[in-house]
Amino acid sequence: MRHHLLLAIGPARFRIGSAWRGPIDALRRLYAAYPQSSQDDAVADFTVRLEPAGIGRRWWRPSVRIAGDYHLPDAVPMALRHGLLAAEMGMNLQMALGWRRHLLIHASSVEKGGKVLVMAGESGSGKSTLAALLGERGWRLMGDEFALLDFATGAIHPFPRLVSLKNQAIDVMRREVDDAARFGPLMAATPKGDIAHLIPAAEAVSRMSEAAPPALLLFPRYGHAPDIRAVGEGEAFMHLTQASTNYVACGEAAFTALHRFVTTVPSIALDFSSGNEADRMIGRLWREHAG
Amino acid sequence: MSAALLASLLRAPQGAGRLGARDWNAVMAAARAERLLATLAFRLEGVALPDPVRAVLDDACFDAEREKRQALWEADRAAAALAPLGIPVVLLKGAAYAAAGLKAGEGRMIGDLDILVPRSRLEEAERALLAAGWEWVKPDPYDDAYYRQWMHELPPLIHRERDRMIDVHHTILPLTARPVPDAGAMIADRVDLGGRLSILSEEDRVCHAVAHLLADGDMAGGLRNLWDIRCLLSDIEDISRLEHRAALHGLAQPVARARRLCEHLFGRASVDLGMVDQMFVARLLSADGWGRNGRRLLGQGFYVRSHLLRMPPLMLARHLWTKWRKGHRPA
Numbered sequence: 170m171r172h173h174l175l176l177a178i179g180p181a182r183f184r185i186g187s188a189w190r191g192p193i194d195a196l197r198r199l200y201a202a203y204p205q206s207s208q209d210d211a212v213a214d215f216t217v218r219l220e221p222a223g224i225g226r227r228w229w230r231p232s233v234r235i236a237g238d239y240h241l242p243d244a245v246p247m248a249l250r251h252g253l254l255a256a257e258m259g260m261n262l263q264m265a266l267g268w269r270r271h272l273l274i275h276a277s278s279v280e281k282g283g284k285v286l287v288m289a290g291e292s293g294s295g296k297s298t299l300a301a302l303l304g305e306r307g308w309r310l311m312g313d314e315f316a317l318l319d320f321a322t323g324a325i326h327p328f329p330r331l332v333s334l335k336n337q338a339i340d341v342m343r344r345e346v347d348d349a350a351r352f353g354p355l356m357a358a359t360p361k362g363d364i365a366h367l368i369p370a371a372e373a374v375s376r377m378s379e380a381a382p383p384a385l386l387l388f389p390r391y392g393h394a395p396d397i398r399a400v401g402e403g404e405a406f407m408h409l410t411q412a413s414t415n416y417v418a419c420g421e422a423a424f425t426a427l428h429r430f431v432t433t434v435p436s437i438a439l440d441f442s443s444g445n446e447a448d449r450m451i452g453r454l455w456r457e458h459a460g
Numbered sequence: 461m462s463a464a465l466l467a468s469l470l471r472a473p474q475g476a477g478r479l480g481a482r483d484w485n486a487v488m489a490a491a492r493a494e495r496l497l498a499t500l501a502f503r504l505e506g507v508a509l510p511d512p513v514r515a516v517l518d519d520a521c522f523d524a525e526r527e528k529r530q531a532l533w534e535a536d537r538a539a540a541a542l543a544p545l546g547i548p549v550v551l552l553k554g555a556a557y558a559a560a561g562l563k564a565g566e567g568r569m570i571g572d573l574d575i576l577v578p579r580s581r582l583e584e585a586e587r588a589l590l591a592a593g594w595e596w597v598k599p600d601p602y603d604d605a606y607y608r609q610w611m612h613e614l615p616p617l618i619h620r621e622r623d624r625m626i627d628v629h630h631t632i633l634p635l636t637a638r639p640v641p642d643a644g645a646m647i648a649d650r651v652d653l654g655g656r657l658s659i660l661s662e663e664d665r666v667c668h669a670v671a672h673l674l675a676d677g678d679m680a681g682g683l684r685n686l687w688d689i690r691c692l693l694s695d696i697e698d699i700s701r702l703e704h705r706a707a708l709h710g711l712a713q714p715v716a717r718a719r720r721l722c723e724h725l726f727g728r729a730s731v732d733l734g735m736v737d738q739m740f741v742a743r744l745l746s747a748d749g750w751g752r753n754g755r756r757l758l759g760q761g762f763y764v765r766s767h768l769l770r771m772p773p774l775m776l777a778r779h780l781w782t783k784w785r786k787g788h789r790p791a
Contacts, residue, residue, distance in 0.1 A: 170750055182512070184485055186750050209482045212512040216489045218750055238492045238751065269519040420526060 170218065175211050177204040179317065179328040179377050180270065183260050184213035188220050188227050192252035199253075199331055199353050199366060202374045215239075215263035219255055222246035235259040239266035251359045253366065257333060264315055264328070265414040271317035271326055272419060272426050275412040278316040278325050279308035284384035284459050285325040286451070287316050287434075289412050295391030295441070298338040301367060302444045303451070305345050310373040320422045323429050324380040329373045331366040339365045341444055384459035386436040387451070393440035395450060400436035462490040462749040463683060466500065467725045470687060473503045484513050486749030493751035494683045498524035498567035524567045531555045531570040534624050538575060539656040541592035545584050548658055550576040550650050552629060552668060556659040557688070560651075564691035568684075572616070572625040576660075578647055579630035586614055586628065594619050594626060602782055610636050610771070632668045632709075633676055636771040639710030641671060646709075663705035666692045667715060670706075674714040674740075678759070678766040683744045690722040 170186030172193040177183075178200075187193050197205065215238050222232035223246075231249035235241075237259055247255045264273060276289035277300030286308070288296040297313040304310030311327035318325060331353065334342050339355070346352070346367065353366035388400060388408065400408075409427055410416050416423045435458050441447035465487045469475055479487070491497040501517035501524075509517070535555045542549050550556075552574035557565030577585045594617035598604050607615040613629040631643035646668075650658040660668060669692055673685040696702050706715035721740055724731040733741065743762050748754035767776050 184489075208485045209480070212481050212484045212488075212510060212516070214512070214516055216485070216492075216751060218752070220752070236752075238489065267519070269522050270515070418523070418526065 170220075173208060175206045175208050175213055176200055178260070178330045179312070180326060181215065181264060181268065181328070182211060182213045183215050183217055183263065184208050185217045185256055185259070186219070187252070187256070189231065189233075189249060189252060191249065192219055192233075192256045195253040195353065196256055199368055202368070202371065203377075215260070215267060217256065217259035217263060219252060219259065235262065237263055239263050245360065247360065251356050251364075253353060254333075254356055254359050254361070254364055257331065257366070260330065261314060268317075268415060269419060271319055272413055272423050273415045274316045274318060274409055275314070275414065276316040277313045278311040278327070278383075279303045280311055280325075280327075280381050281308050281455070282459075283381050285311065285316075285381045286385050286387065286455065286459070287325060287383050288387045288389050289316075289408060290389050293391070295389050295447070297333065297335075298341060298391075298444065299389055299447055299451075301332045301334065301338070301342055302345060302448065304332075304370055304373060305342075306448060309376060310369045318383075318426050318430060319380060320419075320426045322380070322382075323426065323433070324382050326380040327373070327377045329369045329377050332369060334365050334367055336362045339363060342367055383430065383434045385455065386431075386434050387454070388436070388438040389447065390438065390440045392442065395442060395446055396438075396440040397450065397454070398438045400438050402431045402436070405431040405436035461745045461747065461754055462486040463494065463745040463747040466490050466494065466496065466747070467683065467745065469500060470496070470503055471726045473507050476504055476507045476509060481510075484510070488513070488516055489749060489751035490747040492520075493747045493753075495569045495681060496684050496687065498569065499684070499687060500567070502567040521567060524569060527570045528558045528565070528568075530624070531558055531573060534573040534619075534622070534626070535559060535575075535657060536655065537592070537619075537622075538573060538589070538626060541588050541594075542577070542585055543656055545581060545588055547577055547581045547585065548647055548650060549656060550647060550658050550660060551653075552576055552632075552660070553672070553688075556665070557691075559653055559657055560659050562691065563694060564688045566691075568688070572627050574613075574627045574629060576629045576632070576643070576647065579643065582614065582628070582630050586617075589617055589626065589628070593621055597625070600786070602786070606779070610634055632671050634770050636775065637675060637769060639671070639675055639714075641667065641709035641711065661705075662692070662695050662697070663702045664709075666696065666702055666718075667706055667709050667711050670714045670718045671709070671711055674717055675711065675769060676766065678763040679740070679743050680759070683747070686718070686721055686725065686744060689718050690726045693719065693722060 172190050173186040174193050174196055175184050217237040219233050221227040222234040226232045232246045233252055233255045234246050235255050235258055276287050277296045278285050278287045279300050290296045300313045312329050313332045315328045316325050317328055351368040356364045491500045498520040501521045535551055539549050551559055554568050554570030555573050597618045598615040604615050612631045612634050613627045616625050616627055618625045632641050646660055646664045649661045652658045669689045706712045720731055743758050746753050746755035753759050
């Protein structure tokens, strides 16, 4: 493909090819602190392609189809002005469908004092925004989208891609981070709403190969009166099998790793109505369970 | 095209030592697109490889191992469902290679379960599978009727709990195709594997794989099918028996072509290919270094050919018109 880049995020290397220059330039800039190379110098785990969605669609109403080693047959093409989002979705898709070296949990994670807080929940639960917020307040951001659970050691490995901020979370983080250069362009009215990317703090990137053991599992839920509730091992296990994209593909090793995770790490459901409130509640829970 | 590099690695794995990062990126993307990555991994066993390459190949082998386990379980379940009928259940394609431990099964991705049953027992087989939890997936009455009237298999069924598909064949080519293979002879000469399962004879395995690749379909993913044939050919002891069998099934020409293509792409000797053979080679090697089909026009040509093979022109016109009205467009 005409424009391409090889990019390492955590343990995974992506070769991203694009029919247009724009998405690759945006990736180069926003991922400047990450290991970048060319396909001539390093071997990638996954190939992602951003290609015209039809004949002539490179120029006329340019429209991006996300393709690669793994792709969804019925994915809707995206406008080129959302090309950066397409690249991110392409990389996520490869991880979700193709990664086999860890159990992949759709969860955010942050680390402090050598222990990891994992936050799982559905889209809109606030797990991504909370991780971004904590990542600016003394925690090391390990990832806002995927937590990688080690089959052998039970540790969590970082996958600190750009933080994908949606809708109100964009303003929340703009108030938190006093550095416009750490934000990507605002992409309005994408299929996922308004999106802007945030470059993780320097430490999150420089330490992206450092794993650590999990100490607490939270199921946050934004938009409710503050409340906490213990979650049973069985319930946590079921939630996490649903939150894992490769649980079935990884077979018995996945069962064993997840079983160990829920039987050794306390699980708590956390309802909250604002970031500051959640920060305080998490501080208390962390002292009780991981202090 | 990077598929050419893939084919040369399958032929001569020692060549891997000369590859740089760019070659590996290209050949692994092409191998994934052709569903040959785990097959490549098996071929490269014992060859020194860069760590990042080895890691990707290990992942592919892990997936192939799981697919094999699932396929054998599906075969077992289908055999159990059909056991009361007392009919032979002949495994075809990937599940057959895996069940029999054939070379063609090494690292092979296995999608649907394909079985062959006698045509006279087809309705009973369908009823037994429906009773055991399989369901129809073609809701369109035209598709359903088309399958039942003209195809070599029942409309695909999918198991409601395990979400796996089964294709129940009663012969190996659509009834509208020109060659008429002798399905009765294939079933009669099957090889028993135990566990209520059987597979086709050595010669019929080649004939079926060739019919599937060259006398039916548009050759998408054809390189994998040709690799199957190459492995199946290596199991043949007496080539004259294969020729005889191919003639019986009306497949003498396709089998001869498949042997030429195998020799050209995976063999040692150099082969003089005619122009038509060269078009087949170009189609087989059309995956580029990004895993795309680098020869779209040729692909569309083979798409048209697949339909001409499958049915006479007037029938084809009616079929395409019906499908077009229903919104189907070729990929």
